[in-house]
Amino acid sequence: MNGSVTASAPRRSPRDWAVDIALFLLAVAFGLLVSAERLQAPFLSPRWLFNLDQLAGALSCAALWLRRRRPVELAVVLVTLSAFFELVAGAMLAALFTVAVHRHPRTTAAVFVLSLLTAVVYVVLRPEPDTSSLLLLAFGVALQGAAVGWGLFVHHRRELVLSLRDRAARAETESLLRAEQAQHHVREAIAREIHDVLGHRLSLLSVHAGALEYRPDAPAEDVARAAKVIRESAHQALQDLREVVGVLRAPVGELPQPTLADVRQLADESGQAGMRVDLSEDVVGTAPDRVGRTAYRIVQEALTNARKHAPGAGVRIRLAGAPGRGLTVEVGNTAPAAAPMPGGRPGQGLVGLAERVDLAGGHLEHGPAADGGWRLAAWLPWAP
Structure with missing residues (x-):
């Protein structure tokens, strides 16, 4: 799945819709859970910051519908916002997962490193009063690593499936080519047999028929002898032809073999x-x-x-x-x-x-x- 970004995204299949809706709902659920936890916390952030955080989270969840068109750009924006806004985290994890699935691992690694840097920035800018900064950083890195790892697993699995399909298609094509070559060789073998078996008999017929044509005044004994050879050669040619035609359904090795x-x-x-x-x-x-x-x-x-x-x-x-x-x-x-x-x-x-x-x-x-x-x-x- 290393294709470049196209001008227009393909139509979503029912499976694509199901995945997009699931990721959107997960990001929304993550934001709601964090918001509920903040409302119950003894130390609540300033009201304006909490409202701004909720707005950023809502916009980030809505932006996930663009993840198939601009996965890398969306991930960079959400990762950058996650350096300060807490409720962007759910959408950011979904964006990291999307990049890992649809882009080259090198691109995924670059975005993942950026997310680690922003995680450090977030811990510095918005420390938790009752939670160790190191523990908070480790938790964030674990979530981001899990999202990227899952995405890379899906990415490589899809590449493997495509590779197996490609191999199967090539194997089928090669099998058809080998079958055509085998049929060609069989046809050549049968053509050689027909040529060799019938050419000899028919040439005898032609020689004696030509003699009768050019010597109409030949003695009756010569005419009778030539007619006998023609009759015997024609009969033998028919017998040979029956043998060849009769074994066309059998292996080539069963053709008449002198x-x-x-x-x-x-x-x-x-x-x-x-x-x-x-x-x-x-x-x-x-x-x-x-x-x-x-x-x-x-x-x-x-x-x-x-x-x-x-x-x-x-x-x-x-x-x-x-x-x-x-x-x-x-x-x-x-x-x-x-x-x-x-x-x-x-x-x-x-x-x-x-x-x-x-x-x-x-x-x-x-x-x-x-x-x-x-x-x-x-x-x-x-x-x-």
Whole structure:
């Protein structure tokens, strides 16, 4: 509650009204009690001084309604008046409490020190005939210290509550950001899976459909063979799509997960579709699931890109590795024997592939080969 004084105070809430009325009534009650005690005392102050004291006390109580607008200024005025006027004490204590609640502790300390000085001045100017000045001073300091201490307690408690609310708001915001990031990562993972699973099948469909389109006079046996491949590839693509869609409600880890052993089937499918694929394997042991899955996706993306961008080119696949040495995956194709497929343009496959390899702790290289073809190579860590 360290805000500066504003030009117009905010509207009081019901709680604010209750606190203001309570402080006002307490200050009035304090003044009435002291006045009643003075009237019964054997040594009564001069009548004019008693009346002036009552007037100052009444005005001080009325001024408490300004405590929210000008807490420091009001406290300084009341503290100064308390150096001579006794009935101002109740309103002065309420003002000290207000400063302690709504202003910085340094400001509170300065006003409190001023109140201690005025307490000393009051004891000197208006000593009690039947009461020790030191005892009277100690009583006044105790009351002022209690008011300031209570106010500081409320002040720090409010700051703590605001701090906890702020932390809760920040924690909620951070939680929402983490949830959004998690959703983003899940969407990226699903997009990569859909791209890898369906891209291979759909490229096979496109190759054979294009062949039928550009060779309407092909022999019936070739047409039947192409139609069979199209039908089988379409059926398999639908199956793959059903698997992917079916697990969207499940954790990402439950998506279809191929292994290194499935690379040979991948090469056979491409060979049956008319590609010239040469697979060389020099792998010792069984690769971990993550390594094998990443290697499979590398080969799958390379074969898909070769069909799209290098029709008729020969493809060489080499797998080599062992525990402790890592797994090397190399896929290269010769220069295209025909023009690229219509609509074949670079996509996000290599970008997603680089992300996969990076997540697996490996590195990926790709670029044109010396013979006019394309080469893609990756190394994946394989723990011993």
